[in-house]
Amino acid sequence: MGESNFGALRTAPNRPVAPDFTAQVFTRIGLDRYVTAASAIGEVFVAWRSGGVSALRIAGDAMTFESWYGERFGRRVVPAREEDPISAAARAKLGGDEVEVPIDLGECSPFERRVLEKAAEITRCNARPYGWVARELGVPDATRAVGNALGRNPVPLLIPCHRVIRTDFTVGGYVFGSETKRTLLEAEGLDFAAIERVTRGGFRYVGDDDDGTFCLPTCGTVATRVGSPGFVALRSVDEAHAHGLRPCSTCRPIAA
DNA sequence: TGGGTGACGACGC
DNA sequence: AGCGTCGCCACCC
Structure with missing residues (x-):
């Protein structure tokens, strides 16, 4: 024709x-x-x-x-x-430069777009749970759908979907395999050995007595120092409040 | 239209 | 601790 x-x-x-x-x-x-x-x-x-x-x-x-x-x-x-x-x-x-790259999300559904745009906000040396993305999007029960949307990310690396992990701080799935995902995050500065030491036993947050905030252990503001002196491992938000800590504004560990 | 699927998560053993 | 079950939501026939 x-x-x-x-x-x-x-x-x-x-x-x-x-x-x-x-x-x-x-x-x-x-x-x-x-x-x-x-x-x-x-x-x-x-x-x-x-x-x-x-x-x-x-x-x-x-x-x-x-x-x-x-x-x-x-x-x-x-x-x-x-x-x-x-x-x-x-x-x-x-190659590592912090430049804006135009992305064509033409084939993505509106929901997939929103998920990918949220994932694009997560900077180097940071990771957030799938449920965190769902909550930030205003659909806290859509965690599974978030995983599916990330699984269809047409441009991994450029939209850093590898920075979205499971709520228990294990890495979860990835187009190129979980091992690759973990390797990428480690290369960006996340120390999973340290994170696992902290989260073993049900600890979900890390409190910083110096600045009075509590974070996800995968927050970039603490990721390279998790487990060092001055940080307290916390099991719950109530515990954080008992220590007089407020939620970190970078990783937003709880709903606003 | 409706049922099947999946990069999840909470719960129960 | 690790595994099965079940609920959840968006998508695909």
Whole structure:
């Protein structure tokens, strides 16, 4: 069908066809493209279109990636011939720069979008429970749905869904496997051995007598110091209040 | 329309 | 402590 349209155009009278006609049409239509880029978990494929990065997967067989992409998004993706501002931004971010990367969430449902946008707020060296995301979104019973939405994150790493973990502070699932998730979080500065030492026995919060706040043990403000002197392990919010502690405004350990 | 599925969580042994 | 069960919600047929 598309072929015959091209044929009709090609034979239009008095109108020479530019050699790169096909490329021009694809550019105008916005054909999706991809490159490989280095990341914390090795080489990845990064695909994008006019609106921003549309997909990220671990690099491997190009055919497999292209057919996965077509299956998932219903569009064709081809290797890029040159860098683009969007791929350049993604490359920089994957390399560790704190830059904004436009993301195309076009195929996501409104709920999935909200979940991914919330996950995008979680900064390095931090982790939050699935239930925390649900609560922040105003649907505290939708924790399971939050997990499903994160599981469909089209752009892992760029939207750091690996920073959402289980309420018991075990890492939980991940597209690239739980081990990879744990490795990523450790590389960002979370010390799971220390976290496990604290949470063993049902401790859920960490109080800091110095600044008078209590946090999730995976809050970046305490993550590198969990278990050191000056911190008290707490089993409940009541215990925190008994110590005269107020909730940390960064990790917001309880509902506002 | 309705039943099945899943990166969860609380509870009971 | 670890496992099964069951409720929950959004999504997909």
